[in-house]
Amino acid sequence: MRKAILLIGLFFANCNANEKLFKLHFEEIDYTYDSGWKVAYSMKIYKSGLLIVGEGRWSKTFYSGKISESKLKALDSLLMLAPFKQYDSLYEAENEDQSSYKLVIPNFNNDSVKVFVYGNAAPRLLDSISNVLRSLKENTELHTKDTTLVFLSLQNFYPLPVKKTE
Numbered sequence: 001m002r003k004a005i006l007l008i009g010l011f012f013a014n015c016n017a018n019e020k021l022f023k024l025h026f027e028e029i030d031y032t033y034d035s036g037w038k039v040a041y042s043m044k045i046y047k048s049g050l051l052i053v054g055e056g057r058w059s060k061t062f063y064s065g066k067i068s069e070s071k072l073k074a075l076d077s078l079l080m081l082a083p084f085k086q087y088d089s090l091y092e093a094e095n096e097d098q099s100s101y102k103l104v105i106p107n108f109n110n111d112s113v114k115v116f117v118y119g120n121a122a123p124r125l126l127d128s129i130s131n132v133l134r135s136l137k138e139n140t141e142l143h144t145k146d147t148t149l150v151f152l153s154l155q156n157f158y159p160l161p162v163k164k165t166e
Helices: 004-020 069-081 124-136
Strands: 028-034 040-047 050-055 061-066 090-091 100-108 111-118
Touching: 028 124, 040 124, 050 124, 069 124, 100 124, 111 124
Parallel strands: 090 111
Antiparallel strands: 028 040, 028 100, 040 050, 050 061, 100 111
């Protein structure tokens, strides 16, 4: 009986030690993407692996899925490579109808990240992060979710409508 208790204790201690070794540097990632034409969605990825997607520009249909721990760790490693403090918060190309995305990571590595990109004016690493996020969404099995979620990345994403003057 003593040996069984000792083995269970060692097992849980080992699980906790492994958890501490692979601590993610983010609590959540908030991301909005718009292709400039048909595709528009927002998504949140939580450190637990929960993925919530809101499809559509203004009226959203919500979905949820689960991202594997290995993919979360790979995403975290990629994020750690990005020198966010050196990046601007806005990258805009002059062309019209370009794709755009906004990435918000609250309290990432003790600092918040907010970057908006329109067109192809961003550093390659930012575009790589965007591509990985889009790939996670596209390759995760999603199920309809009866929920409503507020996305930080949607704030000021779309320009305000032009008011008609009479």
